[in-house]
Amino acid sequence: MDGYARRAVVIGAGMAGLAAARVLADGFESVTVVERDRLPDSAVIRAGAPQGHHVHGLLARGAEVFEGYFPGLRAELERAGAPVWDWGEGLCAVLPNGTPPPVSMGMPIQTFSRPLLEHVLRRRVAALAGVTLRDGLAVTGLCAAGPGKVTGVRVRGADGEERIGADLVVDASGRSSHLPRWLAALGLAEPRVTTVDAQVGYASRIYTYGEGWQTPPPWMGLLQPLRAPGFQRGCYAIRIENDLLHVTLHGAGGIQLPRGDEDFLAYAKTLRGPAADTIAPLTPVTPVRRYARTLNRKLACHRLARWPDGLIAMGDSVCAFNPAYGQGMTVAALEARLLERMLRGRRARAPFDGRAFQKGLARLTASPWLMATVPDRAWEGPRSAWPVAAGNWFMNRLIDTVPHDPRVYTTFSGLFHMTAGPLALTDPRLLLSVMSGTRRPAKPHA
Template sequence: MPMETDARHAVVVGAGMAGLAAARVLADSFEAVTVIERDTLSRASAPRGGAPQGHHVHGLLALGAEVFEGYFPGLRAELEQAGAPVWDWGEKLCAVLPKGTPPPTPMGMPIQTFSRPLLEHVLRQRVTALGSVTLRDGLTVTGLRTASPGKVTGVRVKDGDGEDEIAADLVVDASGRSSHLPQWLTALGLPSPRTTTVDAQVGYASRTFSYPEGQAPPAWMGLLQPLRAPDFHKGCYAIQIENNALHVTLHGAKGAQLPHGDDDFLAYAKTLRGPIAETIASLTPTSSVRRYARTVNRKIAYHRLARWPDGLIALGDAVCTFNPAYGQGMTVAALEARLLEQMLGNRRARTPLDGQEFQKRLARVTASSWLMATTPDRAWEDARPAWPVKAGNWFMNRLIDTVPHDPRLYTAFSGLFHMTAGPLTLANPRLLSSVLIGPRPASTR
């Protein structure tokens, strides 16, 4: 039920993960929520043009899964019924790291793997089932509707029949990497926000496979072989997903020539350590090879603008995007929705949401994920990294090199990776000394 406020109508631009999560939260505080999506959406689970990364491996971290389950009770069970497997991260992940592969280590950390289109489809059905939410697809937002430069009162939209305006008490830009918000703010006479980018020049090539009749899937549920500057230019991610399929993404940095078709996909896989080439050699491809290269980390400093219009907020990839290799995007979107819920709940009755304060707090939500993604990615850049970046990469590399030889450290690092634990986890003297001493075979520890 909507809260007793004068908040009547909210418009969310974008029906991706961040937009759907925001719409779910807004439905508790507004009488009506309209989600506007540029793509024409399928009624089934299928990739859409506005999310080309949907063809590639996606991961929902443990914390993100927990937050989404809170907003959509029974989500995990619904996805499992659709074929998405649930497995323990420590037991069923094959992590091919530079200094070895950690042995199976039960962690009690349940992970669910699925395609991005399946998750988006299920969430879209859940959101549109809410009585106060309307989804309008095939509609492009062309600008902001304003009463003055300091007050946003809705959006201007365009479809095949012409242009129109939609009034709103709050506009949420969740339109992703293609957001035009900086230009819209400039058109209102507001200063252009500063944009920071970090580009490791990572590219992806992905496809899905099915298992021949009678062939059992591999013992692992997920396979991870990360990139690392300057020596490890190639890697992969592979997960078992719905429809008994294996989803494989090969990736490379700094000029690695990614495959285009059947033969060079397997040839690329054969250049990697670990079992990926042997696994896919006998499988049947069920999709063409899809490539993707928009992996730059980008942060727009809306939180530093001295002026911010009332009735407007921005979140998700419209504000801060990460190299997808680190799997943080969907989880950060869930955390941003949680921030929105907190701020809507804490405001005084009959007062609008403070958009400027929201952007400031959102910057704090994304800060640690930005650091986790950009510190290793800066090592790929041509410019000599600053000493804090070098020190951070040295420590992280030492940590990852030690993980295969220390089950307790592997468990602690997994909690850090999945955002269920903070960096202070590694302040434990035993774990910290293990990292500083470095990797040692079990027989010599």
């Protein structure tokens, strides 16, 4: 270990922060994870993660990366009751042009609540040598030796204020990050911010199905996506640990989301799929929870002319997606892998190149950003630029072909789960199927 890699501080104990801490533990003498919330000792929702009330998905690519960093993670989650199933066989996808029949894809998916995954990962990270989790501390700013060098963080807790020194500070504090303000306090420019807001809202609750179903449904996950302009209502439901069904109802374009028992079921009855019939006999175990912070937000940190040594930012602090697409946790895992590669490639005793990391992160997030924002921009209507309109035209044709072509369904699933790249769309046979396939979209249900 060289003299540089001594102390690291990670701001935030969410998915991105825990993944970063796992990577840093291999190369730093000490890693301190600073979290504003009081961290629970069990799998319960913490105050700083209000989206924890809603359905979360770990894409196949993300599951692979996390399993590599935490061997036996999938088995541990399975022992806690989180089911494992094949995406093609276990998903009921209610698409505008039909529902694809089950097809084996060899793509194992595991479904669970976010609190369970976060609890297991937090326990694993806390057990790593040299890692310390400190909760109840709010980061109030960066410590610096001039504008070009970050040397730690200032924090405030119940015992007052203190400074925590570090050779590398990782901002993984999520959507609530104060990174632009911190950079401005160092005399540096603030990064340009790009937002795309489809004004999508969620309403979620959890049901127990252990005794409510005489015969459980043939699916493990139910997906009915939104699509501009006509499909303003949708849902995502998954079977999770403890014989529970987690249901999230989606709405866009000003749709009023349910607030209580009766209107939750009434909303589900407006959907074309089996959501209403599934939940009608079940017993809810949580109240209805609503959430509306779903805009896509990206900071162009990679375009700043000056970036301080000793600082990097990752996760939702830099690039946050509409959670409807389920990309956040997987992208956080891939960003941690980028950090690992750059730490291993760094010359001995050389400072970590934070600016190069931000450029690499921008390249890594470019594709998932397009996957989320192209359909979301479609809600802007006629104002959409022609590249957005063209992208949506192609994606809609692709999705409309999915119910009728297992090969297209498998390819699209690989794109969705990030196990395949955009080049998969250039296959001539796939293009022929997409451009000539059946095109009879269903009308949105009133």
